[in-house]
Amino acid sequence: MSSLEALQELTRDARALALGEVIPPSAAESEVARVMQICNACRYCEGFCAVFPAMTRRLEFLKADVHYLANLCHNCGACLHACQYAPPHEFAVNVPQAMARVRGQTYHDYAWPLALGQLYKRNGLTLSLALVAALTLFLALAAALKGGWGALWGVDLGANFYHLFPHNLMVGLFAPIFLFAVLALAMGVRGFWRDVKPATSGADVSDAAASEAAHDVLRLKYLDGGHGDGCNNEDDAFSLTRRRCHHLTFYGFLLCFAATSLATVYHYAFGWVAPYDLPSLPKILGAVGGASLMLGTAGLWRLNLRRHPLQGDAAQKPMDLGFIALLFLVAASGLALWLVRITPAATPALALLLCLHLGAVMALFATMPYGKFAHGIFRTAALLRHNTEKRRPNPIGLGSD
Template structure:
């Protein structure tokens, strides 16, 4: 009846939770659950991606283990969520990347970094360790257009793969075209940007014990906004390059550097904080098999920012080209693995929030 054991267990839990409803005020999962009386795989994948893993319902629940009803919503939905990433991956043949995600990401990262370093070494020859300064210093070995084309294609591929996955997910969870432009998407943007549902309904995210706090929320904000600032830095630099003919590297006070540095700091503090929170997390709340994927993504983000900042610090030294190759290798690996790693959690969760906003507007209910 269900595609996986985790989905069958999620069905059991949601049926049980639906007859209790005490957690209705905790997050969006439970109100969305209440709009249903039975739970197909699409419904469960939707609910699983609405869940922000705040853990509050586990400690609030009178039926969580060791109770014989064994209600562990955060753990089961985490497993369903992780499985859903594979189920919606495009092309489907690559969904296996989620099975041993930590290993896959590590290999791609290693190959990518090795490729860039060897490529730089071969292309630069003796100039690999020379000191380069002035406009265009970054592009002496790899011309800007080559770099833009390579990364543009990688990014484009990631976008296409993500969009294909989202299409499948959206159809599966019963998404419609109602109110998309007129409010549901905007509502989802507001909910996602504030992490509205990562606070246990105001008591705080529960991570290591029953005391709620907002640490995971803050570290996630640092990560997300750090990422966005880095993205903005890249965009500004691209505009500088093509519109104003100003070539990198830019002075430390210039916009791309300021944005990139601030973002880089966020992308160091955030992932480190989230990793620490993950290792302190109550093991009962976690699905055992997903740690590799979670850690791989956080480490990748961390390496992106660390190599970026090292590049900034060392750009006037002979380490410029090795650091540039290293940084580009990490970023390239980040781009191509986007559709096949934890990055997708943000996409599917956002889409689930859009669907939730849509359902709230349509006034769905399970009791006639």
């Protein structure tokens, strides 16, 4: 879709909302509805993942149903290679690709503020790396203006980077960006939840549903290909590599976040001023998390480049790679910063490496609400609705969960 067509579609939708009209489905939404009608008649893949049992509870697929199913799809690729109606068949059934295109649309449609939704279409690898470079340069210039170029090279910081950027200054820089990212993601998923809840029984989430959804999220249950053998990647062979790389990335990120959160508690609650070294708990969590994050993102980068072209939306590949690159750069620069800090002979590199690390972290936070990170939030919401809906009687008396 060209920029002009996208603008025309956005203007049409805004006008429809203002007049209280029903917004017509986009081409991507219509394709998912068409594919789901065919799949609902076939049902060969009914046991593959959560999408197909949810599909069997519907006879028609309206906009909210399509958004819900698209975010329930984990894009493992199993249904594409199992389907007798997949391309080059004239029915051209491609569930992973159709769902991926609608997922990208939902991130855009539910972005908050709405005007920033266009960033999903521009938030690619080049922009991510350019933002890191720009923020790194900004921080380096700020340090140079404060203490001269010697503040960046050749001055002994005493292995303490707070001598270059005081702790309160870092908090003042990063807290607003992080809090805005959390707010923007929360507002986006709130709109998604509001629209899909009536289409998924309308019932509130029970403790049992929330527990099962959390179990599904933490285990990445639906990246098992429906039978435990894993996803398809570049061919029809099953592999657990994608699931393992996602686990390394997910839990690596959580460990790094836990390390930062615990360090904040140490600093403000106990007065234990950073930086910390082994065997302190923040350093253990950060080191293990950083290594896990590097391994996971390196694996995801390789898998993304080798993914079968029919298994996803090629237009979203730059956004995927940009997010992977930012996570890898944050982890790699963080570990390198620690190693340089404990190496006395490497003091001159400490300031520049600190600017690089802080620039990467700031770029990650700034792009978080309008990049691939959103898929984890929206998918969790979809799984909550699925585990709530399947506990309700099937409204059409067909299929099973």
